[in-house]
Amino acid sequence: xxxxxxxxxxxxxxxxxxxxxxxxxxxxxxxxxxxxxxxxxxxxxxxxxxxxxxxxxxxxxxxxxxxxxxxxxxxxxxxxxxxxxxxxxxxxxxxxxxxxxxxxxxxxxxxxxxxxxxxxxxxxxxxxxxxxxxxxxxxxxxxxxxxxxxxxxxxxxxxxxxxxxxxxxxxxxxxxxxxxxxxxxxxxxxxxxxxxxxxxxxxxxxxxxxxxxxxxxxxxxxxxxxxxxxxxx
Amino acid sequence: xxxxxxxxxxxxxxxxxxxxxxxxxxxxxxxxxxxxxxxxxxxxxxxxxxxxxxxxxxxxxxxxxxxxxxxxxxxxxxxxxxxxxxxxxxxxxxxxxxxxxxxxxxxxxxxxxxxxxxxxxxxxxxxxxxxxxxxxxxxxxxxxxxxxxxxxxxxxxxxxxxxxxxxxxxxxxxxxxxxxxxxxxxxxxxxxxxxxxxxxxxxxxxxxxxxxxxxxxxxxxx
Numbered sequence: 258x259x260x261x262x263x264x265x266x267x268x269x270x271x272x273x274x275x276x277x278x279x280x281x282x283x284x285x286x287x288x289x290x291x292x293x294x295x296x297x298x299x300x301x302x303x304x305x306x307x308x309x310x311x312x313x314x315x316x317x318x319x320x321x322x323x324x325x326x327x328x329x330x331x332x333x334x335x336x337x338x339x340x341x342x343x344x345x346x347x348x349x350x351x352x353x354x355x356x357x358x359x360x361x362x363x364x365x366x367x368x369x370x371x372x373x374x375x376x377x378x379x380x381x382x383x384x385x386x387x388x389x390x391x392x393x394x395x396x397x398x399x400x401x402x403x404x405x406x407x408x409x410x411x412x413x414x415x416x417x418x419x420x421x422x423x424x425x426x427x428x429x430x431x432x433x434x435x436x437x438x439x440x441x442x443x444x445x446x447x448x449x450x451x452x453x454x455x456x457x458x459x460x461x462x463x464x465x466x467x468x469x470x471x472x473x474x475x476x477x478x479x480x481x482x483x484x485x486x487x488x489x490x
Numbered sequence: 491x492x493x494x495x496x497x498x499x500x501x502x503x504x505x506x507x508x509x510x511x512x513x514x515x516x517x518x519x520x521x522x523x524x525x526x527x528x529x530x531x532x533x534x535x536x537x538x539x540x541x542x543x544x545x546x547x548x549x550x551x552x553x554x555x556x557x558x559x560x561x562x563x564x565x566x567x568x569x570x571x572x573x574x575x576x577x578x579x580x581x582x583x584x585x586x587x588x589x590x591x592x593x594x595x596x597x598x599x600x601x602x603x604x605x606x607x608x609x610x611x612x613x614x615x616x617x618x619x620x621x622x623x624x625x626x627x628x629x630x631x632x633x634x635x636x637x638x639x640x641x642x643x644x645x646x647x648x649x650x651x652x653x654x655x656x657x658x659x660x661x662x663x664x665x666x667x668x669x670x671x672x673x674x675x676x677x678x679x680x681x682x683x684x685x686x687x688x689x690x691x692x693x694x695x696x697x698x699x700x701x702x703x704x705x706x707x708x709x710x711x712x
Binding site for chain 1: 586624
């Protein structure tokens, strides 16, 4: 069996190219692949398109903007409620240095799902008549106006899960699966950082959330009491 | 015109909680709406859904050991009730968009008399954050907006037409503010309740759209 386990986050993303599109799982503090993000910050790879639920609330992903690694973000949250706590991405967006594609959160999740599931495009009743539908085809279905949405895929996906087996099957904790489980299906190279890797057969097949066929690389990264991006803040 | 003094944010949440019934599935938006989880009577079991992936969380957890994986969509620590389950984001929004939630309680910037909601962008600030608001506004069977009746500067937020960019059109059913409870009806806003010590005339004076008084305008109960 091909060994998916890498020795470090740096090794697991050694071939991530300039200009890549990267999906990053996580929602606020839950299920953030923080060690992979840190490795990417240290690596300095530029010209990235980042697909992430909230670039405003995710301080780890925002750190990619310190050295201007992010060219574009596809996200549902770009601006914090408090102007005093403005992130780097928001700052750079206001200066016209980065591109922003703002997507309703459910549509973001479904576009990623569609990308992983081989769907060509789909209609949702979300956002007709709003900025999120500008330039998109619309159609009345079941008496409601729908917007045509296109799938999203990426070169790499960074996933945080609780446990993996060596075949790449993943289980999550609490609210940790959020965008991780869906992003795991929609990238060419899927890298999962986990608390623990167990032998094949040690996970109950009924409990596996992300089947191993989606996962290319594993790295074990334990979480400290305070994440690095809060320590540095 | 002196703006009448309204009730606290906590009492707005208490009043919203009175709209919830045993067995309902309910999503609470970021900000003021998250307070509602703490004011549901003990004998009313509500399935609170957090779109970051929990169905069946309890109130906001007490200070203590913070578990970064047990949070609501505002990032606040929560507890799980017996019978809770975990969701991924695609499933959480299938539940929302597919009409499986009884109620969404959302924050608001502006609501129009035909039920349009604007709550994601203050044009002067720009950029914007949509989050799950557009999905929730049109997916939930009933949408309750919990907000202050006016801006900090006293500008009305219950309008004939929203001037801010919309979250969704014709989606709001009920608005609970610090001054009043207002329903969206086919004839426009219907004033149903006023805050203690506040008159319907005072509420109208800080409301741009016309308020049609209900046959029995009552005092808000908590």
